[in-house]
Structure formats: C-alpha cells, structure tokens
Amino acid sequence: KVIIIVSYIILSTGMSVEVERKFLCSADTLKTLEEIGACVGQRQFHDQYFDTPKFGLTLRDMWLRKRKGCWELKCPTTVDGSEETSGEKSKAAGLCTRYKEITNLPEIQLRVKEVIKDVCEDSETGASEEEEESWLSKMNLVCFAEFTTERRSFTLQEEGVQIDLDQADFGYHVGEIEVLVPDGGDVQSALEKIERTAQKLGELKRVEGKINVYLRRKHPEHYAKLLSEHVL
Numbered sequence: 001k002v003i004i005i006v007s008y009i010i011l012s013t014g015m016s017v018e019v020e021r022k023f024l025c026s027a028d029t030l031k032t033l034e035e036i037g038a039c040v041g042q043r044q045f046h047d048q049y050f051d052t053p054k055f056g057l058t059l060r061d062m063w064l065r066k067r068k069g070c071w072e073l074k075c076p077t078t079v080d081g082s083e084e085t086s087g088e089k090s091k092a093a094g095l096c097t098r099y100k101e102i103t104n105l106p107e108i109q110l111r112v113k114e115v116i117k118d119v120c121e122d123s124e125t126g127a128s129e130e131e132e133e134s135w136l137s138k139m140n141l142v143c144f145a146e147f148t149t150e151r152r153s154f155t156l157q158e159e160g161v162q163i164d165l166d167q168a169d170f171g172y173h174v175g176e177i178e179v180l181v182p183d184g185g186d187v188q189s190a191l192e193k194i195e196r197t198a199q200k201l202g203e204l205k206r207v208e209g210k211i212n213v214y215l216r217r218k219h220p221e222h223y224a225k226l227l228s229e230h231v232l
C-alpha cells in the first residue's frame with residue numbers, strides 16, 4: 001500500500017503535456033507576429049541530450065535533456081494509455097506534436113531505468129547534487145548532442161499561447177507555437193488555440209525541430225534509423 005501511495009505521489013509531480021507546432025518563420029510571419037503579439041523575452045540556453053551508446057532512449061522516442069542545470073524527459077503521451085480522442089484526429093492535430101514533459105529528477109530516473117534496465121548497473125540512483133552525474137554513468141548515458149539556442153518569445157494573450165523563435169548555433173532557425181497542458185488537462189483546446197494562432201500568423205510552412213536537424217547533420221546513421229523506425 002505504501003509503495004502504491006509513494007509511486008502515486010512521484011508520478012503526479014513535475015508532469016505536463018507539451019503540445020506544439022513547428023514552423024518556418026519567414027520575414028512576413030515575423031512582421032505579423034510583431035504586430036499582433038507581445039514580445040515577452042529573449043534568452044540563451046545550452047541543451048545537452050543524453051542516451052545510451054546504442055540509443056536505447058531515442059529509438060523509443062524518449063528525449064532526455066539538460067537545460068540550464070535542469071533535467072527534462074519528453075516521452076510519448078501514449079505510454080500511459082492516454083490515447084488521443086477521436087475529436088483530436090483533425091488536420092490541426094496532425095500538424096502538432098504532443099509529448100509528456102517530466103521535470104522531476106527522481107521520476108525521470110525511474111522512467112529511464114524502466115526503459116534501459118538491461119544496461120543499468122544494479123545500484124540505487126542518487127538525486128543529490130554530488131551524485132547527479134553518477135546516475136548518468138550508472139545508467140550508461142552519454143551526451144550525444146549539444147548546442148546553444150538564442151530564443152525570442154512572444155505571446156498572443158487572447159489565446160494563451162507562447163510563440164518561440166529559435167536560432168541555434170549550428171545555423172538553423174525555427175519557430176514554434178506551444179501550449180503546456182497540465183497533467184489531465186484539455187489537449188483538444190490546446191490544439192484549437194494553436195490552430196487559431198497559426199491562422200493569424202498566415203501561411204505557415206512546416207519544418208523540422210532543432211535536434212532533428214542536428215542529428216541529420218551530425219549523426220546521419222542514427223537519424224536514418226529514427227526515420228525507418230518511424231520515431232521522426
């Protein structure tokens with residue numbers, strides 16, 4: 001009983017669903033955005049992505065990342081049985097991705113361990129700062145991608161969405177319309193907000209995300225495998 005309660009507490013923290021649509025930000029889109037949106041900030045961050053040497057996480061569509069000292073794990077929303085409803089099978093839903101975003105380190109470690117248990121050493125994972133890097137080696141996780149992004153963020157207040165314009169240091173830029181839905185929240189309404197925002201911004205061309213392009217350029221074999229396994 002205690003184990004069930006503890007698991008429930010762990011699983012109910014640091015979790016939300018990120019619904020987003022990536023687009024090519026043309027000069028026209030930027031002009032429209034500056035007219036109808038409010039700029040809410042500009043920042044720079046460095047991302048490091050981790051996986052096992054045989055890519056045991058990303059081949060299962062799980063993306064472990066460290067950004068500004070914080071850990072994040074993005075994994076498919078279908079993992080926990082929260083399948084999309086028929087109402088979401090729209091054109092708008094097809095243009096968006098939705099991933100469970102976990103930011104609670106003990107839970108990230110639990111999920112990662114579940115997926116790559118075959119390669120883990122038989123020892124406890126530590127959450128203290130000194131032990132932080134040791135959990136990576138215990139789970140045989142190495143950094144396979146890192147880059148810095150310059151991000152400008154806008155908001156359309158009436159929709160409650162965030163629009164990020166990213167310039168990555170390996171020479172790639174991309175825009176994204178994003179809504180963060182709290183665990184158990186309304187994904188359908190997030191999709192509708194994104195669709196209305198996209199319509200306001202004009203004709204949006206669909207493009208790949210930064211890590212996709214990074215992998216295509218720096219790890220072409222793994223990128224090809226992710227395509228053939230239908231992860232990307």
Ligand SMILES: Cc1ncc(C[n+]2csc(CCOP(=O)(O)OP(=O)(O)OP(=O)(O)O)c2C)c(N)n1
Binds near residue numbers: 211
């Ligand atoms: C079109 C498409 N893109 C990515 C994936 C896989 N995938 C899911 S999460 C993910 C990791 C990258 O997540 P993303 O949201 O693109 O990162 P970023 O651009 O930095 O935005 P932020 O996290 O700051 O909001 C990937 C590759 C997919 N299956 N299909």
